[in-house]
Amino acid sequence: MKALVIESYQSNLIRAMQGIRLAETTMPEVGENEILVKVEMAPVNPSDIAFLRGGYQIKKSLPAVPGFEGTGLIERVGKNLQQNLAGKRVSFFAQGDSGSWAEYAVIGLSDFIEVNEKIPPEQAACLFVNPFTAYALVNHIIENGHTALIQSAAMGQIGQFIRFFAKLNNLKVINLVRKETHIDLLRNEGAQYVLNINHPNFADDLKHVACETRTTAALDAVGGELTGKILNSMPDGSEVILYGGLSGLSVGQIDPLEVIFKNKVLRGFNLGDWLNNLSTKEFSEISSEIQQLFVQQNLATRIQQVFSLENFYTGLRSYISDMSNGKILFSMSQKY
Ligand SMILES: NC(=O)c1ccc[n+]([C@@H]2O[C@H](COP(=O)([O-])OP(=O)(O)OC[C@H]3O[C@@H](n4cnc5c(N)ncnc54)[C@H](OP(=O)(O)O)[C@@H]3O)[C@@H](O)[C@H]2O)c1
Structure with missing residues (x-):
């Protein structure tokens, strides 16, 4: 699969960005309690920038695919999970070794939500982290x-x-x-x-x-x-x-x-930690409440622009030079 990859963490921001390369890598293996997502879009968040610089709580084994959040369709389902999940659109939080700046990502059981079909992919890509945090x-x-x-x-x-x-x-x-x-x-x-x-x-x-x-x-x-x-x-x-x-x-x-x-x-x-303390019922109620706000367009993430993986450097520059102007997204489709 195609993915953005880093070989090392670089505290200097420019070096960190220059250290990213677009590569052909092996597909991640799907565990029994995991899903394989065919990623459609993934945002750049401050946690991703901190990760590239080695200044984030989560460190992955190197070389690593960055990106903690995204959306896509479930391609394969681990054997302990409900098989009818295949094909569903999800928004996910990639906390393991797999990253979202790639064509495929492996996501743990409690790290994804099924997305209401009325929410467009650009919004679904940024649904899991910021809305729940706020x-x-x-x-x-x-x-x-x-x-x-x-x-x-x-x-x-x-x-x-x-x-x-x-x-x-x-x-x-x-x-x-x-x-x-x-x-x-x-x-x-x-x-x-x-x-x-x-x-x-x-x-x-x-x-x-x-x-x-x-x-x-x-x-x-x-x-x-x-x-x-x-x-x-x-x-x-x-x-x-x-x-x-x-x-x-x-x-x-x-x-x-x-x-x-x-x-x-x-x-x-x-x-x-906050998510881990919620019961399944509480999480599902909050998720529905938040998704309804997106469906009714009361809530929406401001998006600056969508970039292909090939244009990652321009995208990252655009985000860090004006974070208040909204998120940039990486799209895995050929359209961008
Ligand atoms: N603890 C958690 O679980 C959790 C979860 C999600 C997010 N977060 C954190 O929440 C924060 C906000 O995320 P976001 O996605 O809302 O960010 P964002 O949309 O990318 O916007 C970042 C904002 O911070 C401002 N900013 C950047 N550096 C600053 C600095 N040194 N001093 C003052 N303001 C600064 C930017 O303003 P300018 O236009 O002036 O640059 C911009 O308005 C991040 O730190 C993120 O890591 C934490």
């Missing part, structure tokens, strides 16, 4: 009695999904971006609170708004010093949930007095 994060906010939240990387895809679920549940959102142009874009979409993390008064402004809106929860995808600035600016008893490390830096600037005397907490979130 759903889970907003659920955490509601279950813990918060009425407002701060979110960083607010122009990203999870950012827009978080705004959607927050609005549905009457939660106020303080959006943090790093470009002045994104402030206007979000305000034009109706966002009430938008702050630029690079503004010299950012910390004071955030403290003021967080106090005024009594915001006791933050969802941070950036890490580095921003996490500390957010935590220090929030009211007593607040919690910051770190779910991404976009800055590539260790969390810093947390004032110990804020943690010791103001009862503030920093915790993490990982989709895989």
